[in-house]
Amino acid sequence: MNTKPVYLVDDDHDVRDALGLLMLAHGYTVRAYANGKDFLDSLEPDSEGVVVLDVRMPGLSGLDVFDRLLQSDSELIVIFLSGHGDIPMAVQAVKQGAFDFLEKPCSEQQLLEKINDALEVVTGRQSLRGSQQEADKRLATLSPREREVMERVLAGKLNKQVADELNIAIRTVEVHRANLFAKMGVRSALDLAQLLARRSGV
Known part of the structure; x- marks a missing residue:
């Protein structure tokens, strides 16, 4: 079981259900949201994990949500789900620090591999922080x-x-x-x- 959550943010109910069930079936802890505001409101300052984020949503778009995460120096890793017309925007987001983007519809295997890769980055950051803290203790x-x-x-x-x-x-x-x-x-x-x-x- 992966202990760090995967946040799924998509306004399409059917997509949320399908992807949420897929992730649960593969052992991920899933938290699903229908819009960006609800997602952002749920976060703690030190939240960690992976965000699978739709680009086009009413209210806050995926790019708006990503900008807010950047402004708050969030540790969350973002994977964008984008339609064909959103690809230039998604590419720009990757340049700004998003982990990757997937074009809808994407294969289940492709999505799971990206999530797994992103969670490995989360784990690596935890390990690095652990070694930093240990070094600090020794220096003291x-x-x-x-x-x-x-x-x-x-x-x-x-x-x-x-x-x-x-x-x-x-x-x-x-x-x-x-x-x-x-x-x-x-x-x-x-x-x-x-x-x-x-x-x-x-």
């Missing part, structure tokens, strides 16, 4: 001196250079360096740099 355990040593180690400086800059013994640098690596859970300066790069989303 460093002493001020260990942080000073870390900055210089990341700059590629040798123990002797670090000792000279901080006016401490080389042996003291070695101890701080060993403690630093142990607390951060790394074995080398390269490992440390990669860990902090992931934390920064690089």
